Amino acid sequence: MKLEExxxxxxxxxxxxxxxxxxxxxxxxDGTKSLREYNKHPGAVCVVPLxxxxxxxMVRQFRYPxxxxxxxxxxxxxxxxxxxxxxxxxxxKEETGxxxxxxxxxxxxxxxxxxxxxxxxxxxxxxxxxxxxxxxxSDEFLNVEKIPFDRVVEMVLNNQIPDGKTQVAILKAxxxxxxxxI
Amino acid sequence: MKLEExxxxxxxxxxxxxxxxxxxxxxxxDGTKSLREYNKHPGAVCVVPLxxxxxxxMVRQFRYPxxxxxxxxxxxxxxxxxxxxxxxxxxxKEETGxxxxxxxxxxxxxxxxxxxxxxxxxxxxxxxxxxxxxxxxSDEFLNVEKIPFDRVVEMVLNNQIPDGKTQVAILKAxxxxxxxxI
Numbered sequence: 625m626k627l628e629e630x631x632x633x634x635x636x637x638x639x640x641x642x643x644x645x646x647x648x649x650x651x652x653x654d655g656t657k658s659l660r661e662y663n664k665h666p667g668a669v670c671v672v673p674l675x676x677x678x679x680x681x682m683v684r685q686f687r688y689p690x691x692x693x694x695x696x697x698x699x700x701x702x703x704x705x706x707x708x709x710x711x712x713x714x715x716x717k718e719e720t721g722x723x724x725x726x727x728x729x730x731x732x733x734x735x736x737x738x739x740x741x742x743x744x745x746x747x748x749x750x751x752x753x754x755x756x757x758x759x760x761x762s763d764e765f766l767n768v769e770k771i772p773f774d775r776v777v778e779m780v781l782n783n784q785i786p787d788g789k790t791q792v793a794i795l796k797a798x799x800x801x802x803x804x805x806i
Numbered sequence: 807m808k809l810e811e812x813x814x815x816x817x818x819x820x821x822x823x824x825x826x827x828x829x830x831x832x833x834x835x836d837g838t839k840s841l842r843e844y845n846k847h848p849g850a851v852c853v854v855p856l857x858x859x860x861x862x863x864m865v866r867q868f869r870y871p872x873x874x875x876x877x878x879x880x881x882x883x884x885x886x887x888x889x890x891x892x893x894x895x896x897x898x899k900e901e902t903g904x905x906x907x908x909x910x911x912x913x914x915x916x917x918x919x920x921x922x923x924x925x926x927x928x929x930x931x932x933x934x935x936x937x938x939x940x941x942x943x944s945d946e947f948l949n950v951e952k953i954p955f956d957r958v959v960e961m962v963l964n965n966q967i968p969d970g971k972t973q974v975a976i977l978k979a980x981x982x983x984x985x986x987x988i
Contacts, residue, residue: 625949627868627875638820638827642921643843645820645827650870658945661822662871663845663921686809688832689844689923690916693809731965733973734872735917739824739845741871742918743968763840767807781981783913786925788970791915795977799963 626653629660637661665742669712670699670733670789672748672797673724679770680794681720681751686765695769695779696787697794699744708745716749718759720768724749730796733789744789748797773801808835811842819843847924851894852881852915852971854930854979855906861952862976863902863933868947877951877961878969879976881926890927898931900941902950906931912978915971926971930979955983 630651638645644664652658673681680697687694700715702708709727716724730746760766771779777798780791812833820827826846834840855863862879869876882897884890891909898906912928942948953961959980962973 625947627866627947627949629868629870637822640819640827640829640843641841643827643845645825647822648870652945653868653947656944659823660870661825663825664871684809686811686835687916687919688811688830688842689846689921690919690925694916694919696919729965732968733970734869734876734968735970736922736924737869737872737876737878737969739871740918740922743872762838763834765807765809765835767809781978783911786914786916787919788915788917788974792970792973792977795974795981796963799977 628653629658632657661739663740663742665701665740666704667702667708668699668742668744669702669708669715670697670744670746670793671712671716671724671727672697672730672793673716673720673722673751674748674773675751675770676753678773680773680776681722682769682771682776683719684767684769694787695785696790699789709747712745712747716751717756719766720751721755721758722751723756724751726750728800730793730800733792735788746789746793746796748793748800773797810835811840814839843921845922845924847883847922848886849884849890850881850924850926851884851890851897852879852926852928852975853894853898853906853909854879854912854975855898855902855904855933856930856955857933857952858935860955862955862958863904864951864953864958865901865948866951867949876969877967878972881971891929894927894929898933899938901948902933903937903940904933905938906933908932910982912975912982915974917970928971928975928978930975930982955979
């Protein structure tokens with residue numbers, strides 16, 4: 625079956641500080657018309673940062689949509705003029721104060737493919753023992769914690785970490801570490 | 807550090823057929839004010855459906871935001887009055903024509919915690935050998951494929967499946983199958 629949908633008309637229906645919402649009129653594969661609503665996003669990065677003792681640097685952060693403090697790996701939005709890897713190194717340093725090295729890709733993550741084009745570039749890395757100060761955005765509040773890697777894997781498998789990107793990146797990192805590819 | 811943010815004012819800035827976008831004024835942990843924009847969503851389900859030969863029933867679907875045909879496990883939005891499990895059984899049957907049994911939870915998935923409150927309830931199940939007809943929404947076009955489970959795991963690990971919920975659910979299902987918990 626043919627699956628592609630063609631854009632007939634694209635309209636921006638909301639532009640805020642973070643969200644850019646579009647409502648497009650499309651032609652479906654059978655020739656009929658429909659509407660597609662979605663958010664346009666510049667993309668993002670996330671990283672599994674491992675200390676030499678195989679602890680993960682995690683961040684605890686209040687996520688307003690679910691009104692919940694969530695445990696996640698460090699992450700951030702892509703800025704213009706930065707590659708995903710440059711962005712990842714900067715975000716890691718800003719959120720945790722740690723310098724990362726030996727970065728390895730864990731692939732891409734599209735979190736909600738039905739209505740956001742956001743692609744998250746996932747990495748894992750090692751971090752140096754010495755930390756500098758966090759350097760957060762004015763509206764960013766988060767606590768950094770070191771948790772043993774095996775414990776984080778257990779938490780993912782026991783459904784104690786709802787954040788999607790964290791679940792994927794941790795389980796992929798586990799396969800790489802177990803297969804001694806890193 | 808205190809992390810909670812308090813709602814000062816909540817405003818709906820867009821209501822479409824799928825998206826409901828809010829812009830809230832909030833009080834940050836340090837007492838200053840900021841804005842949070844997000845989508846309110848009723849929640850969803852997804853499922854890893856396995857045949858007796860350990861093949862996964864997957865769907866190939868055009869995802870408009872990324873203008874890409876994506877390979878995913880069956881999924882759908884929660885409808886009023888249905889439990890996640892009831893919803894999951896219905897969506898599986900509608901999208902693939904298959905009857906599922908021996909459902910097991912794979913936990914929750916929050917795909918983009920920064921700006922959508924959507925929680926996806928993940929499951930795995932077995933499917934009967936006999937299939938009935940697909941029963942799709944009028945604007946839904948998808949192809950069903952059977953792919954060996956080990957091949958899908960390989961595709962996730964080789965970064966050939968960008969869909970987040972599919973990556974998580976497949977990797978968690980792998981742990982359950984390997985640990986003989988299912």
